[in-house]
Amino acid sequence: MAYRFLAFLLLITGGLCAQELPEDFYDITYLTELDNPMGMTFDENGRMYVWEKKGVVRVVDTAGNLYPEPLIDISEEVSNWKDHGLMGFTLDNDFLANGYFYLLYALDLHHYEYYSTPEYSPDSTVTWKPTIGRVVRYRADPTTAYLRVLEGSRHILLGETIEDGIPLMYEFHGLGDLVMGQDGTLLISAGDGTSNGGPDTGGDEYGTMASEAIATGIITEDEDLGSYRAQYLVNYNGKIMRIDPETGDGLSSNPFYRPDAPRSPQSRIWAYGFRNPYRIQVRPNTGSHYPEDGDPGTLYIGDVGNGAWEELNIATAGGLNFGWPMMEGFGSHWPYINEPAPANQLHPNPLYGSGGCDQAFLNFKDLYVNPREDGHRVPSNPCDDSVPIEGYTVGTMPTLQWSNARWNPPTRAQVASFDDNGWYKGLNVDAPESSLEDTELFDGFSSLAGVFYEGDQYPEEYHGKYFMVDFSGWIKVADFDDADQLHSVKPFHSNAKDIIHLALNPADGKLYYISLEGTVHQISYGGNPPPVAKIQAEQFxxxxxxxxxxxxxxxxxxxxxxxxxxxxxxxxxxxxxxxxxxxxxxxxxxxxxxxxxxxxxxxxxxxxxxxxxxNNTPPQVNIISFQDGDRYPLDQSTTLLRLEAEVADAEHADEELMYEWRTFLHHNDHFHPDPVDFEHLSFALISPLGCQEELYWYRIQLTVTDPGGLKTSVTQQVYPYCGDPFLEWNELAGAAAEGGVNLTWDTQLEDSLAYFEVQRSPDAHKFTALGQVAAKGNGQYTFFDDGPRRGTNIYRIKGVTENGAYRYSNPLRIGYPEPLAINVFPNPARDAFTLELLEAQAGQVRLELLDEAGRVVLEKSWETDSGAPFSERILPGQLPNGAYFYRVTNGAQRHYGQLILLR
CATH class of the missing domain: 2.60.40.10 (Immunoglobulins)
Incomplete structure (x- = not known):
């Protein structure tokens, strides 16, 4: 891991990339002033539109200059965390005439519940909670040359309510892509929304937040199927949807359309059985111009694999089932094949209740068969082999698959073939029987689809070819004939580092791509590539x-x-x-x-x-809240890693310095960046990921910049602890005393434990270290805090081993010097709870309810009279059951506590 990280730091990030391209092609850095861009597209005049994950669409002129103002900024409405945010954007096919454009994003639940109410705060957002994906249409104002959104043009097409959106119940595998078909219909892709920690067939075992999603109405109980939601036609996960861009309804020409429910998932679904169709592309010059024909064009789909195979799928028609999670690539996906499949409640078993049949519904494996060389078998009812199943589906195999470079060696790329029994199998592309020409084996990490080249800047041999992409950093050229039959796959670019999106500019005929680091690259042919300027000096x-x-x-x-x-x-x-x-x-x-x-x-x-x-020097920076190489626990729920640094600047006070904390979750050979945190003292949310077949770890980076522009960056990493338990203890206890707070805890097991760190926070999130207590082997420990803050103090103990593994105690709330003049009851609460102040200290009372990760999930404020008692009954709305922290602000007084919701 250390070697990979060092290699990452040494990457060339600017100017001309290493020339791993055909002769006379060159790759230059085109644009850098972007904040976590997810993709780009172009209008017919060559103007570029780049969408940033936080919810902003930037416009770039044909000379590569950013316009100062964005086309649109909906960041208040976007839930931007982990892999969620503004993920898809597309222009209408007639954009330069009608100005329509479309966005696909994760919905912020604070905005959803409180916008246009007194409780709304534009700075509040809900993260680490299940939410939905939403599709919205806007119109650009023609009087501004389509550079500003037209006020009042917002129209929600999908996801008007929490019950009607694309469920997002895990930090990854959520929203995918948004494109417009040849017929002017909108096509939307979405992942299965589950964890890859194991065979997820429902529930919360692998980290999927299914229970909370059910409690809030995002899914219904019958949709709690884990990855099998990709097979369930009343849910959007693992699907490609096709909708009317005017109404958001499904089209009557869709394969599962219901005239009685045009806005239902069945009516909107076009294809299904995907794990994570992160990028999709409509092949140019295919499809009809009329939506009623049911032919938006041939879809090329990059489906990101689970660890074995990356897939390129082609959907030539609606209704196709690509087999996930029973299938990955051309073979059975054994973690799911070996586990019982849940029931498909759209398919009651006609034999149930007769002849001893106790299976009320057919399950998903009952209803799926693979094609064979001579057709396919007809599946039998599990209660009677002589009774065929009606309504089953025949899977559609990938057009091309390639092995995951880390988890499925050796390197292979395969097309479809059949074994001696007529069953599908993969055939290496370099085998003589494959009929592919001049094609070598390859592998990768994540299939990202690509783009067909329709420009005229590249040589003739590239015209009409498919430039396909993998996140491992390659672009390859695939030759498909008009019948979508593959004839060759040849290398094109082998050093497109961290590529996440590829697009064609129709005006200049060049390909452009975006890297995860946030830069836009241009790939040109011929002419004179510009030089690269580099300034160096021993000291600036x-x-x-x-x-x-x-x-x-x-x-x-x-x-x-x-x-x-x-x-x-x-x-x-x-x-x-x-x-x-x-x-x-x-x-x-x-x-x-x-x-x-x-x-x-x-x-x-x-x-x-x-x-x-x-007359200036850069800041000196040292992260002190954890050590490089520390190991986080997996036997506790999501934990908060304290982010604190010792920073010294000879010329500036700390408040003059700008802090930028960045947290990156590394997953195998790629990473997922969190938004920048500008707080001086903060925290990182650490999920219990790791110690499975796939690698996870966190990289924390702090950059401190002084007013003169000098900056210093430091980076430390934490890894999962995969060993045996090293600490068992009773709950932390304590009480206010004369001059401070007494804390006590005792242990039953200590294995290689080095010390305990005592931490305190005013709000259960921004902890500071008070001191250390040396470990002595099992026994009782005490600590006296002689400087508690007046009001609420929340304590926790961090037990640390000699090799840097750590574990936290329970949080403990103690009021000092005496119980606070505030009451929240009943606690636990069911349908409502009451906030009561014996005496208000100011004219406004504000309540914030936070979840365990510090995210504000409920905010309310009331006017009152200073000196008077205050009481208010509060409804928790759609908040799921669980533990929350409350924060009450009344003038200079701030009170904290914990509230349990049990409904």
Missing amino acids: FGPGPLTVEFDGSASYDSNLPIVRYEWDFGDGTTAEGQNVEHTYTGTGQQSYTAVLTVYDSLGASATDEAVVAL
Whole structure:
């Protein structure tokens, strides 16, 4: 893991990428000023539209410049956490005439429940809770050249209510893509919404938040099927939907359309049986122009595998079943084949109640068969082999599969074939029997579909070819004939690092791709690729007068010599030459932006910038709340890792510094970034992931920037603890005493335990360390906090082993110096609870209810009279059962506690 992380730090992130492309092709960094972009598309004039995960769509002109204002910003409505956010965006086929565009995003439940009410706060959001995916249409204003959204044009097409959206019940495998068919219908893809920790057939065992989803109405009890929701036609998970862009209804030409319920999942579903169809593409020049024909075009679908096989699927018609979770690739998916399948309540067993048959419904495996070379078998009723099943489905096999590079060696890529018994099997693409030409074996990590090349900038041999993508960093060129038969797969780009989306600009005929790091790359052919400018110096800061020896020798050009180096030092002076020296003078702290522009022999140019800080030094940063290599527990629910650092800056106070905490969940050979956290003292949410077949760990990065632009970044990692239990203890106890708070705890098991760290928080989220108690082997421990805050104190103990594994005690709430003049009752509460203050200290009372991870899930405020008693009955709405923390603010007084909901 350490080696992979080091390799990550050494990646080339700017300028011209390593030239792992055919001759005369080149890859340049086109755009960098983006915040976690998820994808891009182009209008017919070549203007680029990039959607960012937080809920913002940016527009880029044809010269590569960002317009200062976004097309739209719906970040208040978007739930942006883990793999959720604004995931899909598409322009209408007639966008330049009608201005319509469409968004697919995870819905923030705070916005859903409280927008336009006094309880709404634009800064509040709900995360780590089940929610839904929503599809909305907007219209761009033609009077602004389609650069601003038209006020009042919002129209929800799918997900108007919590019961009608795409269920999102896990941190991954949620929303996919959004494209428009040839016939003007909208096509939407969604993952199965479950964990990959094991064979999820329902419930919460593997981390899927099914119980909460049922309690809030996101799914019904019959939909609690785990990955089998991909097979269930009353649910959107694991499906591709097709809807009318005007109404959001399903189309009468859809395969499972119900005239009595046009907005039902059955009416909207186009294809099913997917694990995670993260990217989809409609093949150009296929399909009808008329929705009633039921032919939006041929869909090419990148279905991300579970660890064995990555798939490219082709849907030439509606109603096709691609087999997940019974199938992965061309073979049975044994974790699910070996487990009983749940009942499909759309298919009552006609033999139930007769002849001793006690199976009320047919299950999903009963209803699925694979095709064979000579057709397929007709499945029999499990209660009587002589009775055929009606309404079964025949699976559709992948067009191409390739092995997961980590979990399914050796390297293989396969097309469909049949064994001697007529059953489907995979045939290596380099086998003579495959009939593919000049195709070598390959593997990858995540199939991401791709794009058909319809431009004219590339050589003729690429016209009409399918450029397919894998997150491992390759782009390959696949040759499909008009009947969607594959003839070859050839390498094209082997170093498209962390690629997540590929698009074609119809105006300039070039391919563009986005990397997970947030940069847009352009792939061009011929002409003169620009050089790459690189500024280097031993030091960019120091006391004045400051002499900086600028070095431009790292600049390069892929095909021509660099003939001129121009320097603008940012203080009104300039110079020329590869290596130059410049002295900055002045008093006080000043920052200058030095710019290097390099030119090749044909006049192509590029620039690089560096900040020079006079009389300034960068911050010194050390993360102190955990050690690099610590190991988090898997036997506790999601925990909060304290994020605290020692930061020293010789020239600036701490409040003048900007902190940026970034948390990355690493999963095998890719990672999932969390949004930036700008708090100085914060926390990271650590899920109990790891110690299974797949690798998980967390990378925490802190960057501290001073007002002069100097910054320092440090990174530490935590890994799952996979060993035997090392600590067993009773609950932490304590009470207020004279001058402080007494804490006690005792242990029954200590194995290699080094120490206990005592932590305190005012709100159960932002803990600080009070001190350490050395471990002594089983026994009783005490700690006296001689400086508790007046009011609520929440304590917890962190037990740490010699090798960095840790485990937390229960949180303990103690009021100091005496019980608070506030009461929340009954506790546990059922249908409602009451907030009571003996005496209000100010004219407004505010209540916030937070879940165990610190996310505000309920907010209310009331006007009252200072000095008067206060009482209010509160309804918890759709909140699921469980433990919550409450925070009551009344003037300068803040009170904290825990509330249990049991309904």
